[in-house]
Amino acid sequence: MKEIELKGLNEKVYEHKTKEGLRVYIWVNNKIKSTYMTLTVPYGSIHTHFKVNNKTYKVPKGTAHFLEHIKFNVDKDVTAHDLFKKIGGEANAFTSFRVTSYTVYALNNVIENLNTLLDFVYNPYFTKSMVNKEKGIIVEEANMGIDDPYNVSFYEFYKQIFSKSNFRNEITGLPEDINSITIDDVLNVYEAFYHPENMYLIVTGNVSPYEIVKTVEDNLKTKEFKEFIKPKVIKAKEDKMVVKKHSSLKLNVTSSLFRYALKIPRNKFKNIADQELLIYLYILGQMNFGSTSNFREFLREKELVTSFNGKFTIIDDYVVLSFYALTDYYEEVEKAIDKQMQNNNLDKKDFLRKKKAEIANLILKYDDITEVNDQIMSDIIVNNHIVDNFSELFNQINVDKMLEIMDIITHNQSKATMIVNPLK
Amino acid sequence: MTYKTYNCNSYNIHTIKTDNFKTCHLEIVFRKPVKKEDLAKDALLVDILSENNNDFKTRQELLLYLEDLYKTSFYGLVSKTGQITMTNFILDFISPEYIEEQDYLEKVLKLPFLLIQNPNVTNNEFDNLTFNICQKRNILEVKSVMEDAFRLSVNKTLESLDTPSSYNPTGTVEEIKAITPSSLYEHYKKLLKENVCDIFVIGNLDMDYVVKVIKESFKKRVINKNNLIIDVNNKIRKKVLEKKEPSEFVQTNLNLLFNVGPLNKYERNIVFNIFNYILGSGGITSKLYQEIREKNSYCYAINSMYLKYDGLLLIHVALDGKNKTKAIHLIKKVLRNMKMGKFSDEDINNAINNYEMSLNMASDNEISLLNNYVFHIVDDLPLIEQRIELLKKVTKEEIIKVAKKLKINTIFVLEGKEQE
Numbered sequence: 001m002k003e004i005e006l007k008g009l010n011e012k013v014y015e016h017k018t019k020e021g022l023r024v025y026i027w028v029n030n031k032i033k034s035t036y037m038t039l040t041v042p043y044g045s046i047h048t049h050f051k052v053n054n055k056t057y058k059v060p061k062g063t064a065h066f067l068e069h070i071k072f073n074v075d076k077d078v079t080a081h082d083l084f085k086k087i088g089g090e091a092n093a094f095t096s097f098r099v100t101s102y103t104v105y106a107l108n109n110v111i112e113n114l115n116t117l118l119d120f121v122y123n124p125y126f127t128k129s130m131v132n133k134e135k136g137i138i139v140e141e142a143n144m145g146i147d148d149p150y151n152v153s154f155y156e157f158y159k160q161i162f163s164k165s166n167f168r169n170e171i172t173g174l175p176e177d178i179n180s181i182t183i184d185d186v187l188n189v190y191e192a193f194y195h196p197e198n199m200y201l202i203v204t205g206n207v208s209p210y211e212i213v214k215t216v217e218d219n220l221k222t223k224e225f226k227e228f229i230k231p232k233v234i235k236a237k238e239d240k241m242v243v244k245k246h247s248s249l250k251l252n253v254t255s256s257l258f259r260y261a262l263k264i265p266r267n268k269f270k271n272i273a274d275q276e277l278l279i280y281l282y283i284l285g286q287m288n289f290g291s292t293s294n295f296r297e298f299l300r301e302k303e304l305v306t307s308f309n310g311k312f313t314i315i316d317d318y319v320v321l322s323f324y325a326l327t328d329y330y331e332e333v334e335k336a337i338d339k340q341m342q343n344n345n346l347d348k349k350d351f352l353r354k355k356k357a358e359i360a361n362l363i364l365k366y367d368d369i370t371e372v373n374d375q376i377m378s379d380i381i382v383n384n385h386i387v388d389n390f391s392e393l394f395n396q397i398n399v400d401k402m403l404e405i406m407d408i409i410t411h412n413q414s415k416a417t418m419i420v421n422p423l424k
Numbered sequence: 425m426t427y428k429t430y431n432c433n434s435y436n437i438h439t440i441k442t443d444n445f446k447t448c449h450l451e452i453v454f455r456k457p458v459k460k461e462d463l464a465k466d467a468l469l470v471d472i473l474s475e476n477n478n479d480f481k482t483r484q485e486l487l488l489y490l491e492d493l494y495k496t497s498f499y500g501l502v503s504k505t506g507q508i509t510m511t512n513f514i515l516d517f518i519s520p521e522y523i524e525e526q527d528y529l530e531k532v533l534k535l536p537f538l539l540i541q542n543p544n545v546t547n548n549e550f551d552n553l554t555f556n557i558c559q560k561r562n563i564l565e566v567k568s569v570m571e572d573a574f575r576l577s578v579n580k581t582l583e584s585l586d587t588p589s590s591y592n593p594t595g596t597v598e599e600i601k602a603i604t605p606s607s608l609y610e611h612y613k614k615l616l617k618e619n620v621c622d623i624f625v626i627g628n629l630d631m632d633y634v635v636k637v638i639k640e641s642f643k644k645r646v647i648n649k650n651n652l653i654i655d656v657n658n659k660i661r662k663k664v665l666e667k668k669e670p671s672e673f674v675q676t677n678l679n680l681l682f683n684v685g686p687l688n689k690y691e692r693n694i695v696f697n698i699f700n701y702i703l704g705s706g707g708i709t710s711k712l713y714q715e716i717r718e719k720n721s722y723c724y725a726i727n728s729m730y731l732k733y734d735g736l737l738l739i740h741v742a743l744d745g746k747n748k749t750k751a752i753h754l755i756k757k758v759l760r761n762m763k764m765g766k767f768s769d770e771d772i773n774n775a776i777n778n779y780e781m782s783l784n785m786a787s788d789n790e791i792s793l794l795n796n797y798v799f800h801i802v803d804d805l806p807l808i809e810q811r812i813e814l815l816k817k818v819t820k821e822e823i824i825k826v827a828k829k830l831k832i833n834t835i836f837v838l839e840g841k842e843q844e
Contacts, residue, residue, distance in 0.1 A: 031443070031444040032444060032788040033784050033785070033787065033788055034781075034784065034785045034788050079708070079718075081707070081708045081709050082709065085709050085774045085778065086770075086774065088777045088778060088780075088781050090707075090778070090781065090782075105781075105785060106781075107780075107781045107784050107785065108781075133721055134721070135721070136720075136721030136722070137717055137721050137723070137724055138724070140675070140722070140723050140724040140742065140743060140744065141724035143674050143675050143742075143744075144675065144724060144742060146674050147573050147673045147674050147675055147742075147840075148571075148572075149571055150571075252570070252571055252672045252673070253571055254564070254567040254568055254570050254571055255564050255567070255568070291483075291487050292484055292487040292488050292491055293484075294484070296483075296484065297482060297483065297484040300482075300483055300484075300553075300557060301553065303553070303556060303557060303560070306557075306560055306561050306564050307561075307564075326564065353488070353491055353492060354491070356494070357491050357494055357495045360494040360495060360518055360522070360523075361495055363446060363518070363522055364446055364447060364518060366446070367445055367446040367447060368789070369788070423672065
């Protein structure tokens with residue numbers, strides 16, 4: 001077992017790879033009573049088209065989420081929830097664009113809970129009747145999303161930004177997608193992706209790392225796994241430009257909602273790893289558009305918005321800078337964002353203050369079993385390994401590189417805006 | 425973990441010393457009897473006092489100061505708990521053991537009192553720009569209920585009770601619009617005069633020092649007697665009220681509201697929670713989930729919410745309108761079964777174990793831990809450890825007894841378009 005020291009944070013994470021290939025990450029906190037564990041497969045809603053052994057598979061939108069639901073069936077009339085209830089575990093799961101994760105909170109019986117988690121996820125029990133039964137439930141879940149105007153406008157906006165990328169599609173799928181999913185779709189995905197070699201287990205809380213690793217080793221030994229052949233996910237080639245520059249929608253909102261995004265090809269940012277780029281984008285966003293920025297004070301002084309948020313991130317092969325505002329003056333807000341984009345602020349004092357605050361926040365994350373688990377998962381999703389030098393990365397941020405990044409954004413962007421107005 | 429209370433005449437400081445967390449948490453809690461006509465002002469006041477003050481004239485100045493204090497966060501909340509209004513000012517900050525600056529803790533502790541006691545006021549009225557921003561935001565918050573089928577349906581279900589349970593905790597749009605910068609300042613002056621006040625602090629801190637700084641910083645001169653009654657008396661209806669309204673939503677939102685009680689302290693704090701866990705708050709293995717979702721696929725989620733201080737239980741489900749009548753029938757059937765004791769010892773043990781787990785998990789989170797302590801002071805709620813001991817003794821007979829105390833009050837349907 002490897003011990004990874006997290007530099008500058010006085011924390012460590014244990015890492016181990018089992019014979020079957022499952023990566024196990026453990027963070028220990030003996031001051032608390034509970035434990036949180038997540039078993040994650042890098043298979044999310046965007047992975048609808050893939051190839052295994054020269055055979056190509058196409059599954060309906062929403063298949064990852066559908067599989068997550070029915071995975072909880074362990075036998076006829078028995079669900080994983082029934083098993084966890086008996087040993088005092090609280091099980092759940094979530095599907096995102098990129099991953100599906102099965103989660104358990106436990107207080108006592110941590111080892112039994114861990115065994116149950118591994119047992120139910122690696123139990124290939126699927127029937128046609130469970131597929132049919134679950135459709136009604138998931139359609140109602142999708143309808144809840146359709147009744148949320150912010151959710152609807154989010155996906156409509158992504159459809160406006162992305163022409164082909166699967167990020168434009170609802171994670172649950174729409175009712176017609178859900179109704180078209182078959183047991184074969186589910187089995188094809190399960191067999192291709194749900195293999196220990198393709199997955200990782202993260203355990204955070206009051207545990208002994210050696211006991212956890214031994215339990216996982218002993219458990220997996222009892223199961224049979226085929227040789228893992230890494231599936232090749234097939235991605236459609238995304239257009240450089242947004243699909244539509246401006247759109248307007250009418251939804252059940254009580255205040256007009258404005259969305260704004262810039263799409264920049266990721267390959268324009270050369271010689272910089274994703275993690276480093278994300279840190280630069282974050283600081284850039286905070287300094288120029290964050291709650292302490294002059295830009296936000298301008299919006300407040302002019303009473304232009306009642307709410308404003310921004311997110312700078314990497315989606316597929318693109319960097320996307322997006323904003324969201326509740327406003328009756330969207331044209332003014334758009335002009336203000338455009339102007340700020342041209343005159344990005346790099347006040348040195350502010351720069352240092354932000355760095356100091358962010359490093360302090362990194363320390364704070366290591367206080368909560370859920371947040372630490374999320375952080376490790378995020379590290380793996382972005383980097384495929386634990387980032388042990390976050391505070392160094394923050395300390396290494398420099399103005400020259402920041403200016404370079406800003407210059408790339410200015411010269412390579414494609415812009416999309418959307419206004420959502422109330423129905424009445 | 426050490427609990428200690430310091431009596432400071434016009435307020436008390438309650439401290440929980442623990443080295444389990446890297447952060448610290450402070451809450452200033454004001455309490456007074458709920459007044460319908462005050463709710464909009466209470467909500468707007470909390471917002472404006474959290475926005476800026478006389479020392480930090482703009483939001484940006486205040487936020488930069490908070491960022492300098494290692495991203496300390498300060499915010500206010502108003503809530504309606506039974507028939508009292510609680511106004512909380514909350515401060516989250518890094519434990520000083522991780523900070524080298526000597527005056528960090530003093531600066532942090534003084535800040536909330538500075539913000540509350542030195543508002544951005546000139547000529548007896550709040551700064552107009554700040555007022556406008558907050559007023560607009562609060563109006564939007566009240567209006568936004570129309571976007572949220574769950575909140576809208578719950579409000580509509582409760583509104584016919586005509587007791588504090590039906591009041592909107594943020595007031596109405598008209599009430600917010602009627603407030604002026606000067607009338608809000610008049611209302612502000614009552615905050616320190618008319619409220620019972622308690623301050624709660626949790627963290628790895630020298631609590632004697634914390635109390636010393638708070639005493640120096642907080643000058644509350646009026647002593648308010650703590651004779652607040654928290655429970656609302658919602659009368660049982662002779663005939664069930666059945667209401668429906670059309671909506672723009674796809675799904676139909678169905679609510680069944682029940683009167684609960686009367687319950688003694690043990691029943692309301694312990695037994696009813698176990699009953700409700702088995703019935704519908706215990707997630708996918710609860711009786712309602714099993715019947716409505718797992719056996720019939722009518723919904724994604726169904727929940728039963730215990731509104732303890734209102735003496736009410738609310739069951740909510742969002743579904744296809746065509747299944748509404750069948751769902752009502754099944755919900756009533758599940759309740760009948762609970763009243764007839766048609767649940768197993770295993771159901772009870774699972775509920776007790778899982779409820780114990782959620783209480784223990786709450787003690788792993790300092791905000792949950794502190795909230796439990798707040799209600800220990802406000803409502804004499806037993807501490808987590810005491811509740812765990814009590815819940816282990818719950819029997820089937822006791823659960824059946826509280827189940828039988830449910831009386832249906834209202835069935836409300838917010839009709840969706842799915843059935844068309």
